[in-house]
Amino acid sequence: MDVTISRRDLFDGVALGCVISGGAPGRAEAAQKALRPPAGFVVRGDTSAALSVPHALRDGRFWEHAGPFVPTGERHDLVVVGGGRGGLSAASEWLRRRPHDRVLVLDNHDGSGGHAPLCRRAGADAVMCDEESFGADTLVKLTAPGWIGRLPxxxxxxxxxxxxxxxxxxxxxxxxxxxxxxxxxxxxxxxxxxxxxxxxxxxxxxxxxxxxxxxxxxxxxxxxxxxxxxxxxxxxxxxxxxxxxxxxxxxxxxxEWHGPAPAPAAPRDERIDERISVRTSSPVVSVRDGVVGYFDGHQVLTVEAGAVILACPSAVVPYLVPDLPAGRRAALSRAVRVPLLEAVVRLRDPGAWRRLGVGRVRWTGAYWNESAFVPPDGVRLLATPCRSELGPGAGSAAGRRELFATPYEVLERTVRDQLARLLGPVGFDPGHSIEAIEVRRWGHALSPEYCRPWDAFYPDGPFPSDAARGPFGRIAIAGSDSEPAARGEASVVAAIRAVEELT
Known part of the structure; x- marks a missing residue:
């Protein structure tokens, strides 16, 4: 009780109150556990700290507690909102054209550079027909002759x-x-x-x-x-x-019809141009009249900007730039991203997985629907929270709400449980064989891809992304949401286009 509560903690607590309002004390306790990872369990990505301010801004609660703007006196030729692949690409392209300019990148996460693509195209070489789908766990190797006859x-x-x-x-x-x-x-x-x-x-x-x-x-x-x-x-x-x-x-x-298209290399942390200033844990809350405001955990600081590129999720933009026309705000809000969850497990002894004799396993109905061995001693698990029966858009929104309400201890328990079920028969002990677990939680991971049967306007258009992008004064919209294609090089293409619009 003697620990000082920052405004960021306050926003997060208010967000929880909205989630659990009217609920029993047990729900409040579960929600609080969702904020604090168990000891020895690391959570990255869209953590509670990273999302508390954007969610408070979305829900109209931020400005009640934020206080007045505090000018820093800084002026930058370009401010980029979003430090992922697209944001860093925009900053690099800007400096390629204007090498003497000052560029600032702001991001709400605790690290920049974005994240590696979580989705994997290669197929599994085994399927776990799991208890959730068929009443008992049965591992079937797809490389074995007659594998269909072994399915339960x-x-x-x-x-x-x-x-x-x-x-x-x-x-x-x-x-x-x-x-x-x-x-x-x-x-x-x-x-x-x-x-x-x-x-x-x-x-x-x-x-x-x-x-x-x-x-x-x-x-x-x-x-x-x-x-x-x-x-x-x-x-x-x-x-x-x-x-x-x-x-x-x-x-x-x-x-990718004639083979996977190589994507342009994305800037990584260690390759960021020294001329680019990157500030993490700095969620932007306002962009207008050449002034960008961001929250540093205590107050809203402002910097002057000659130009701004918004390389963040499109659905965030209307809350940052309230002066946008209504039609454009509506188009931006339609970009509902798909949530993803990845766990990276380091094993003390990978012998059990080697004895299993497979590389990647698809699960038919368990929480984590894929697990793959990563030499020399790692396992990656992928979960897709989207409520697919509702479709990609509505299903992603519903799945994201469930994901953010899931306590961290549940994520850890399901990781250990599924590895025990998969590897237990070949001598794996989840209590001693696991050295570390890191969960990467991305509530807004994959940009929406226009596809049938969900988007009747595809492929003839007009596309919502066409109405959403384009310059607004000295502001340009980037991010992979602003491209009809959501994978591969989309964020880089959008970044270069945004730079061209402003230069």
């Missing part, structure tokens, strides 16, 4: 799955290729399996997490046209030409 699913489901892989019929006979593509564009992959193929429900349940590691949501939200485009089972009998993508395929699928 109904006999008919095995026959259906074998058919999908080896000899699917033409599900849409008599339709021309364009009509077939239009039909697929109106379905998710889960709907395709259930409504078009009519397979046993165990097949859909077994396949559900196939898209999670690549897209951040499961096949109840993943479009059938993109499932066809990325080689999912069940489409071979349709007779569609695979020489080129469909016009309905999402931007990422189209870009």
């Amino acid at each position: 699913i109904a006999v008919r489901a095995r026959r259906d799955l074998l058919m999908l892989h080896d000899d699917p019929p033409d599900w849409l006979p008599g339709l021309p290729a364009q009509a077939k593509q239009e039909r697929l564009a109106g379905l998710t992959y889960a709907q395709f399996l259930r409504e078009v193929c009519g397979v046993h429900r165990d097949v859909e349940r077994f396949s559900r997490t196939m898209s999670c590691s690549g897209w951040g949501y499961d096949t109840r939200a993943f479009g059938a046209i993109d499932a066809w485009g990325t080689g999912y089972p069940g489409f071979a009998g349709l007779g569609l030409d695979r020489a080129e993508p469909s016009r309905f395929n999402s931007p990422t699928v189209r870009r």
Whole structure:
């Protein structure tokens, strides 16, 4: 009780009060635990400290407690809001064109440089048909001959799955290729399996997490046209030409049709130009009239800016620049990002995983839906909180709320539990074999990708990103949300475009 409470702590506490208002004391206690990681358990990314001020700003509570602006007397030729890949790319590109300018980068997290892409395109070489989906844990190696026959699913489901892989019929006979593509564009992959193929429900349940590691949501939200485009089972009998993508395929699928496109190298902390001043744990709260205000944990400091590039999530921009036209504010607010959660576990002895004989495991229904060995002694786990049955947008918003209300101790327990279930049979003890756990929590991880069946305006437009971007006085909108394609080089492309708009 004798510890001084900063304004940042106050905002975080008020945020919790809004989450648990009207709830029982038990819910309040659980919410407080969500703020404090257990001993020996590290949380990075969108921590409570990083999000408290942006959330208070969003909810209209920030200015009640923030106090007046305090000018620092500083003037910078460019201020970049957001220290991730796009923000640092914008700063570097600006200095390439104007090498003598002063550039300041502000970010609400405790580190800059963004984060490595959490989603992974390569497929798993084993599947854990887990207790959550099928009543008991059964590990099946996909590299073993006859692996479908080892799945703990109904006999008919095995026959259906074998058919999908080896000899699917033409599900849409008599339709021309364009009509077939239009039909697929109106379905998710889960709907395709259930409504078009009519397979046993165990097949859909077994396949559900196939898209999670690549897209951040499961096949109840993943479009059938993109499932066809990325080689999912069940489409071979349709007779569609695979020489080129469909016009309905999402931007990422189209870009990677002939192989993954190499993304430009992103600036990392150790490579940041010494001419760029980076301030972390400094959430921006106001951008107007050539003045940028940010919160340093105690007060709102201001700096003068000749130009500003907003390389933050688009949905944040209306709260920072209240003078934007209503139509543009609405377009920016439509960019709902997909949440992701990654755990990095360091093992004292990796022998158990080596004895397992697989590299990457997909789980069909557990909290963490992928686990992969990272030599020499690490394991990475991926969880996708999106409520996929609601679609990518609404599902991401609902999943993010659940993620932020999940106590850290639950995250630690599920990591230990799933590693014990996977590796226990080969001699793994979660109480002694785990040396450290770091969880990287990203409530706003992946920019939304325009895709069917969710975005009826795609691919013909107009796109919300077109209405959202473009200069507003000496302010430019960057960030991967402002590009129709949300993966790969999108944040770098947006950064260069924003610099061009201002120079």
